[in-house]
Amino acid sequence: MDDFAGTQAPIHRLADPAEAVAALESAVPGLVSLRLPEPRNVDWRLVEAGLGTALPEDFKLLREFYPTFGLGDFLGFGGPERGGEQTWVQGLRETLEDVEEWCSEADLTVPVRPFPAAGGLLPWAGSNQGDLFLWATNPAGPQEWTVTVASRSSAWWHYTGGAVQFLADLVTGAVEPWALPRVRPDVARW
Template sequence: MIELTGWEPLGISADWAAIEGELGVPLPTDYKELYEAFGGGVFSDSVYFLGRDEGVSFDFLTQWRVSLSVDQDSRLGDVSAVDPYAVYAPGGKGVVEWSSTEWADEYCWLIDAERPGDYPVLARSHDGGPWHWYDMSTSEFLYRVLADADFQPFGIAQYDLGTTFKPGSGHPFDGRPL
C-alpha cells in the first residue's frame, strides 16, 4: 500500500493492548501496520479507512461502539443493519467495519472470539445486496479495491481516481458522510 500510494509511513503508535482489550480479541496484524503507516483517512478520494484518535469520522472504536449500541438497541427491533450477521460484541461473533466508501459500500471483518486470528473480510455494496466473503488480509483487500479494475463489484481502479491517501487530520473529512 505504501508503494502503491507513494506514501511516507507516519510511524503512528497506538495502545493496541487497550483497543484489543475493549474488543476482547486481537486485531489483524496487517490492519495495525496500515494504521501505523497511514492513520485514518481517505484513499483515492473515495475509500474511508478507519484508524484511531483521528476525530469522530475516522475513529475505528467510536464507529464500532455506535454500531454496536444501535445493533443492540431493543427499541429498534431484532433486525440487524448487518443482517444476516450482528455487529461484533466482545466474546461473540459478528462484523466490525474498518472501511467504507463514498458510495456507502461497507468493508468489515467477521470476528469470532472463539477463533482469534481468523479475519475474513466481508464486503457489501451500497445497494444493501448480499455480503461477499473474502479469505484475504485487510491490506490485500484494500490493495485490490484500489488497484485491480477487475476486482468486482468493489474495484475502483476502472474509474481512474488515482491511488492517493489523505489523512483524516483529526476532524471530519470536509463534512462528507462516511
C-alpha cells in the same frame, strides 16, 4: 431475496503484516509519501480491551505508520489515535449499531450478525457512499479474519484475505469490485 454475491479469494493470502502493507504500498505508489516518520504508538491493549478482542496485525501495522487516508476518492481508512483510543472504540461501538441494523434488514440465506456474536462482523473501513468494509471475525484469532463487504446497494460479498491485502487487491483489480466502483490508486490524507 438479497444474497451474498459470492466469495473472492486472493491467489496467496499474505499472512505477514509487513508483506501486506508492502503490497498496498506497491498498489498505491503515493501512499509511501504519507508514511509517518515514527509509529504513532497507539495503545492497542487499551483498544483491544475496550473491544473485547485482539485486532489483526496488518491493520495495526498500517495504522501505526499511516494517517487516516482515502483511496480513489471513495474508501476511507483510519483507526485509533494515540490518546484517542477510547473515543475510537466508542465510535466503533456506535457503528456496530448500524451494522446490527444492516444485518437484521439483510435478507440473506445465511444470516450474518454483528460482533461480538461468534463470527460476527466488525467494521474497519467505510466509503463515502455508505458502504461498509467489515471483518468476519473467527474464533481461530484475528490473523484468520476475512473481509465482508456490505454495499449500500444491498450486495454482500466475502474476500478470504486480510483487510490490508484486500485494499491492495481492490486497487490493482485482483479482486472484482462487486457492487462498488473501481478504486483508483489515488491516495489523499483525510
